[in-house]
Amino acid sequence: MTAHQSLPKGFEDLQPFVDYWVRDTSDERWQQRSKASMEDIQCFYDAMLARAEDAIAYLDAFPLDRMPDDAACLFKLLLAIGQAAIAVEMHRQPRAHHSNFPHGINISQGPKFFGG
Amino acid sequence: MSAVLENEEILEGGSRENFTQMAGLDTGPVSVESYRSPELYEREREQVFGRAWLYIGRIEELPNPDSYFVKDIEVRKASVLVTRDKQGKISAFHNVCSHRGNLLALQPSGSQSRFTCAYHGWTYRNNGELIGVPDQGRFFDLDKKKLGLKSIATDIWEGFIFINFQPEPEVSLKEFLGSYGEVYAGVPLVNNHQTMVIEAKFNANWKLIADAFAEAYHVPKMHPATLAPGFAHPVKNKFARPLAGLTYGLHRSFSAYGDPEYVSPPDSHVERLACKIDTGSLLGADLSEEVLRLRAHPGVNPTKLPCWSADVTWIFPNFNIDYSPGGYWTHEFWPTSYNTTRWVLTIRMPIATTVRQRLQQEHYAARWGEVVLEDVTNCERIQKGLESGAINVMQLQDGEMLIRHSLHVLDKWMEADTVAEAMK
Known part of the structure; x- marks a missing residue:
């Protein structure tokens, strides 16, 4: 995590979510969602969903492997909604029912481009 | 000996085939001793993992x-x-x-x-x-x-x-794989794909997690949100009965039902957003065109029914190669002691070329992680239940036939002095 991460112009409304949800790997995003309260997950989910199509359109202008820092920050924030959706759309709670946390499971190799 | 469903009609009320007896297996209760006995584990180390490919x-x-x-x-x-x-x-x-x-x-x-x-x-x-x-x-x-x-x-x-x-080795790999190696030869696996890997270390016997992937009976109850909507049907197949159950000497496979009309629910906004990508399945990450080639192989989805979600193929003793309309993945179930396991799930997928495709992959990775978590937590509970000594046998229904076949083959390897004898 870098100390100062900012989003591209036009996405300032998402800045409050950057510190918690912008992570470098799929595994870290999973951890963050698993540790968060349902209220916080829902709040991020609602805000990011509202801007998701805008974000995809904005990011499509850059090659996936050479994004400027602010675009990369937005990309990682967008990816975090993939995790938030598991809680909001599937479990209706932060983690799977009857599951343990912490646990000994890791996404040790995520998909290329900010998957780890 | 093997069996597959012949038409979709049969499935309306659930499979009426008897895969267990058609594979020549018994139908009685099965001992759970090898899931909790340190002594039997020591024997497995030598007789099974010391001799199998x-x-x-x-x-x-x-x-x-x-x-x-x-x-x-x-x-x-x-x-x-x-x-x-x-x-x-x-x-x-x-x-x-x-x-x-x-x-x-x-x-x-x-x-x-x-x-x-x-x-x-x-x-x-x-x-x-x-x-x-x-x-x-x-x-x-x-x-x-x-x-x-x-x-x-x-x-x-x-x-x-x-x-x-x-x-x-007493037998060659070719002999060891036998008819399995012939049936699944030539499945088009796309080798320029990237791999996604999920690893889990947990407190349960290795066979418990292998067993979890050997049947879909548990899907509606255990994975109600992550898998059941696509892998069962509230009317047509509410217990996720399989389409086929097959054995190939030491090895085995089953074809899992899938709802061919599954669409993301209206309030699953991210799933809908991510799945605008043209994958072979909503629950996969492979591209349609590759999946068509996979589906055309005679060994894959042998019934060729459209209501198909995945083939689990289990190579004795601890390896799965699974094919689905969304691509293929493998499981390695490695024992680390009689009641601990290291599980490696490796999923092949194309390298993303667009932001939306990468988001779809993130959603897919997140779903898989959650399925793994549900299964691991479940296996740890079973291990406790079995180690308590409360039950000595388990009851297996027809849809759990692969577990019965696995234990049957394991028993033979545990007893036999030579591999040739074990493979009879």
Whole structure:
């Protein structure tokens, strides 16, 4: 995590979510969602969903492997909604029912481009 | 002996086939002793993992001459070095220096033509030959030719590398795979794909997690949100009865039902957003065109029914290659003690070319992670239940036939003095 991460112009409304949800790997995003309260997950989910199509359109202008820092920050924030959706759309709670946390499971190799 | 459903009509009320008896298996309760007995585990280590061919990796993990990887196989207390030499030959060795037994290669993978022991500098070529001994003149009658790395029998099927810990395997990999190797030969696996890997270490016998992937009966109850909507149907197949259950000598497969009309629910906004990508399945990450080639193979979805979600193919003892409309993945279920397991799930998918495709993959990764979590947590509970001694046998229904076949084959290997006898 870098100390100062900012989003591209036009996405300032998402800045409050950057510190918690912008992570470098799929595994870290999973951890963050698993540790968060349902209220916080829902709040991020609602805000990011509202801007998701805008974000995809904005990011499509850059090659996936050479994004400027602010675009990369937005990309990682967008990816975090993939995790938030598991809680909001599937479990209706932060983690799977009857599951343990912490646990000994890791996404040790995520998909290329900010998957780890 | 095998059975598949012949038409979709039958499925309306659930499968009426009896896959268990058609495979020649008994129908009575089955002992749970091998899931909780340290003594039986010690016997499994020798009789099963000491004699069976075991999957160790894919050829893509050794992309170039001089590529290598090292993997720990805890159940054999072995560190295994797998190399590709200059001529392209793939070999496996115990990753142990012949001098005083230190581990040789210390990185999990890389590219080098020779390996030097960090202790005293003995050096080996990647074909196993000992080529350098510092201050050799001070040894007594040292014969370098006899002091190469201890080799482990290696063979390859369809790009899957297998090893065998018997000094001279009693059966070849081809004989070991038997009809399984023929049925699944030539399945089009896209080898330029990237891999996503999920690893889990947990407190349960290795067979419990293998069993979890051997049946879909648990899906509606255990994975109500992550899997059930696509893998069962509230009217047509509410208990996720399988389309087929087949055995191939030591090995086995089943075809899982899938709802061909599944669409993301209206309030699953992210799933809908991410799944605008043209994948072969909403619950996969492979592209449609590749999936069509996969589906055309006669071994894949043998019933060819459209209501199909996945084939679980289980190579004895601990390896799965699973095919689905969304691509293919593998499971390695490695015992680390009688009641602990290391599970490696490797999912192949294309490298994303757009932001939306990458988001779809993130969603897919997140779903898989959650399925793994649900299964691991569940297995840990079963282990506690079994170790309590409350029950001595388990009841298996027809849809759980693969578990029965697995235990039947394991029993034979546990008893038999020779592999030939075990394979009868």
